[in-house]
Amino acid sequence: MATVTPDKTLDTSGLNCPLPVLKTKKALEELQPGQILEVISTDPGSKADIPAFCQRTGHELVEMVEEGGKYIYYIRKKG
Amino acid sequence: MATERLAIIATKGTLDMAYPPLILASVAASLGVESAIFFTFYGLNIIHKEKVKQLKIAPVGNPAMPMVFPDSVKQTPVVGQLASLMESVFPGPPQIMGIIPGMTDFMTAMMKKRMKEKGVASVEELLELCKEADVKLIPCQMTMDLFGYKREDLIDGLEPPAGATEFFNYLLEADKPMVIFV
Numbered sequence: 256m257a258t259v260t261p262d263k264t265l266d267t268s269g270l271n272c273p274l275p276v277l278k279t280k281k282a283l284e285e286l287q288p289g290q291i292l293e294v295i296s297t298d299p300g301s302k303a304d305i306p307a308f309c310q311r312t313g314h315e316l317v318e319m320v321e322e323g324g325k326y327i328y329y330i331r332k333k334g
Numbered sequence: 335m336a337t338e339r340l341a342i343i344a345t346k347g348t349l350d351m352a353y354p355p356l357i358l359a360s361v362a363a364s365l366g367v368e369s370a371i372f373f374t375f376y377g378l379n380i381i382h383k384e385k386v387k388q389l390k391i392a393p394v395g396n397p398a399m400p401m402v403f404p405d406s407v408k409q410t411p412v413v414g415q416l417a418s419l420m421e422s423v424f425p426g427p428p429q430i431m432g433i434i435p436g437m438t439d440f441m442t443a444m445m446k447k448r449m450k451e452k453g454v455a456s457v458e459e460l461l462e463l464c465k466e467a468d469v470k471l472i473p474c475q476m477t478m479d480l481f482g483y484k485r486e487d488l489i490d491g492l493e494p495p496a497g498a499t500e501f502f503n504y505l506l507e508a509d510k511p512m513v514i515f516v
Contacts, residue, residue, distance in 0.1 A: 271453040273361045277463050280364040298453075311365045 259317055259329045261293035262286060268325065272300045276308050279330070283314060288334040291317065296326045305330075339508035340369045341501060343515045347376030349389040349442060349457070355516045356380075356460035363467035368508070370493075371464070372501050374474035377516075378481065381471055381488050386457060390442040394432030401426060402441065404448040465491045470504075472496050 265282040267275040275296045282292055294305065302319075305328050309316040315331040340362045344355040355377070359369040379385040393399050401424065403417040431437055449456070455463070464471065473488055475495035485495070505511040 269453040271455075273357050273364075274453070274455055277360055277364055277467070281466075308365065 259291055261329060262290040264293040264295065266295045267301075268295055268297045270296070271298050272304065275301045276304050279305065279308065279328075280312075283330065283332050286332045288332050290332050292330045292332065294328040294330065296328070297324060299326070301326050301328075337508045338367045338510040338512070339505060340367050340512045340514070341505050342369070342371045343501075343513070344371050344373050344377035344380060345375045346516060347379035347385070347389065349391045349445065351377075351516060352380045352386075352389050352457045353460070355514075356457065356464055358514060359469045360460060360464045360467050363464070363469050367512075369464075369467075370470035370472055370504060372472045372474060372496070374477045378473060378477055378483060378488070380457065381461070381473060381492060382483065383487060383489055386461070386489070389457060390438050391445045392432070392438055393427045393441045394429065394438070397426065397429065399426045399441070402444045402448050404444060404451050406447070406451060407444070461489065472501075 263282065263286060265278060267278055270278070275294065275298050279292070279294050282294070286292055294301075296305070298304075305326075306316055306319070308314075309330060313333040315333065316328060317331050318329040320327040320329075340359065342355045342359055344352075346352075355371050359371050362369045373381050379389060391399070391402075401417075401421040403414075403421065408414045408417050427437070427441065446456075461471075470493045471491065472493045473483075473495045475497050478484075478488075478495055505513065
């Protein structure tokens with residue numbers, strides 16, 4: 256279980272590269288700085304891609320949880 | 335901040351070769367890199383209103399092609415067993431099968447179905463995502479003339495047709511230019 260409470264959830268289950276990253280980027284645009292986005296993905300490639308996206312764009316990857324074949328990311332929008 | 339620009343040259347008009355330019359450009363744009371795709375020769379078909387719907391996978395000349403029966407076909411009784419048997423005997427469609435009329439269309443239909451089942455975006459979806467991410471889609475003027483494509487034959491939302499000079503100018507204006515040839 257995650258320790259952070261998200262302000263918004265994005266479910267990308269069933270979608271494959273590059274859709275999880277592109278949809279994450281779009282969802283973050285709708286948040287205020289400091290708010291947290293929860294991203295749910297079933298794409299194993301997201302394990303590398305979402306951290307790389309955060310590193311590159313400056314958003315903070317607060318937590319990453321793997322449960323029941325799903326990868327869940329908590330991303331704090333950069334201020 | 336230093337400007338980073340990515341320019342991709344898309345020269346191929348098959349379904350498989352339509353993906354790399356669109357995926358790379360849309361992802362680069364989402365990472366804050368200014369991106370453009372320059373469509374030339376058969377790559378123009380990717381932004382052609384009608385031809386984009388008919389992009390195909392060619393079994394001929396592609397020995398790496400796997401059998402691409404979608405999971406839904408493989409789970410169907412009888413047909414699925416036949417499909418699995420074919421896959422176990424032939425890792426890919428034998429090259430000679432490519433000359434059978436309709437084979438290219440069949441393989442394309444199977445691949446498209448499989449892509450949909452695997453949650454892979456369609457070429458049209460990726461084009462929309464590129465446009466939303468402000469990826470510049472630039473048709474090559476010379477090959478448009480060569481193939482007789484008019485501006486109205488191509489999809490909406492493109493940059494004006496351009497040539498090699500403008501392509502280099504776009505790159506050299508950036509502090510960090512990147513080029514990918516597909």
